[in-house]
Amino acid sequence: MLPAPPGLPEFLPGWVWLVGAGPGDPALLTVGALHALQQADLVIYDALVSAAVLALARGGAILEYAGKRGGKPGPKQPDISRRLIQAARREMRVLRLKGGDPFVFGRGAEEALALAGANIPFRVVPGVTAGIGGLAYAGIPLTARDTNSSVTFLTGHGVGGAVPDGIDWAAVVRASPMLVIYMALKHLPEIVARLTGAGLAGATPVAVVASATLPAMEVRVATLATVVAAAAAAGLEPPAILAVGEPVRLRAGLDWLGAIAGRALETDPLGARGARDTGS
Numbered sequence: 001m002l003p004a005p006p007g008l009p010e011f012l013p014g015w016v017w018l019v020g021a022g023p024g025d026p027a028l029l030t031v032g033a034l035h036a037l038q039q040a041d042l043v044i045y046d047a048l049v050s051a052a053v054l055a056l057a058r059g060g061a062i063l064e065y066a067g068k069r070g071g072k073p074g075p076k077q078p079d080i081s082r083r084l085i086q087a088a089r090r091e092m093r094v095l096r097l098k099g100g101d102p103f104v105f106g107r108g109a110e111e112a113l114a115l116a117g118a119n120i121p122f123r124v125v126p127g128v129t130a131g132i133g134g135l136a137y138a139g140i141p142l143t144a145r146d147t148n149s150s151v152t153f154l155t156g157h158g159v160g161g162a163v164p165d166g167i168d169w170a171a172v173v174r175a176s177p178m179l180v181i182y183m184a185l186k187h188l189p190e191i192v193a194r195l196t197g198a199g200l201a202g203a204t205p206v207a208v209v210a211s212a213t214l215p216a217m218e219v220r221v222a223t224l225a226t227v228v229a230a231a232a233a234a235g236l237e238p239p240a241i242l243a244v245g246e247p248v249r250l251r252a253g254l255d256w257l258g259a260i261a262g263r264a265l266e267t268d269p270l271g272a273r274g275a276r277d278t279g280s
């Protein structure tokens with residue numbers, strides 16, 4: 001194992017580091033996450049951690065999968081917490097690696113509380129969350145001076161799997177001109193119905209960004225009225241982020257990955273009126 005570079009904490013035996021792996025592209029790992037990968041004895045990772053990120057783990061590290069496989073239920077949260085505690089008590093350097101950021105819809109808080117309750121020393125290394133990094137790769141800013149000065153992050157998947165009951169959709173629509181919705185694909189028709197019922201116009205621009213930052217990334221831009229059909233026609237699969245609001249229009253001018261692939265960018269994307277239903 002390499003010594004910790006100056007300024008970075010040493011990964012001590014008996015500790016658990018709760019680390020965000022970002023949305024998939026290893027270029028989005030933090031220096032702290034890379035350092036942890038190169039020091040850990042045991043890496044316990046979730047389904048959304050990409051193969052490219054795992055490949056950066058130290059040669060001798062044990063890689064242990066803790067996600068769902070083939071639609072089957074994975075280990076329960078208490079089992080994972082128990083496993084972290086047990087490995088730390090065996091004096092391993094335990095890296096709990098989660099997609100995106102561990103504290104954003106990632107149940108990182110539950111695991112950290114379990115560690116604290118068991119007197120296991122832990123550290124949190126934040127990651128780039130999919131709703132920020134994934135949309136940036138799609139050329140969709142979260143805020144822009146001409147469109148919005150606030151943004152709201154939501155989950156489309158509540159306890160038990162249904163759309164969460166605790167969301168006041170009318171309040172969200174009234175207060176926030178830009179919505180970033182995680183885990184939205186499974187219940188897309190219901191989410192669209194709730195947004196429409198809360199008064200959001202059918203012409204509101206919407207983007208679905210699937211497998212963001214990965215080679216399989218796909219983006220579909222539609223409107224609230226057409227997104228269900230557009231996502232179905234494209235056969236989009238999770239993981240996907242839904243972006244709802246005017247900043248989605250800016251993709252026409254900011255799709256930098258498309259530009260690298262030779263596509264032309266619009267110079268006045270907000271000036272061009274009308275919703276686009278273009279795949280890209």
Ligand SMILES: C[S@@+](CC[C@H](N)C(=O)[O-])C[C@H]1O[C@@H](n2cnc3c(N)ncnc32)[C@H](O)[C@@H]1O
Nearest residue numbers: 023100101104106129130182183211212239240
């Ligand atoms: C359980 S949540 C975990 C979120 C994660 N902690 C984060 O900060 O990004 C899983 C959801 O995150 C989103 N997600 C994670 N990685 C993604 C990716 N590469 N592309 C699109 N969405 C992603 C999807 O909405 C997915 O259903």
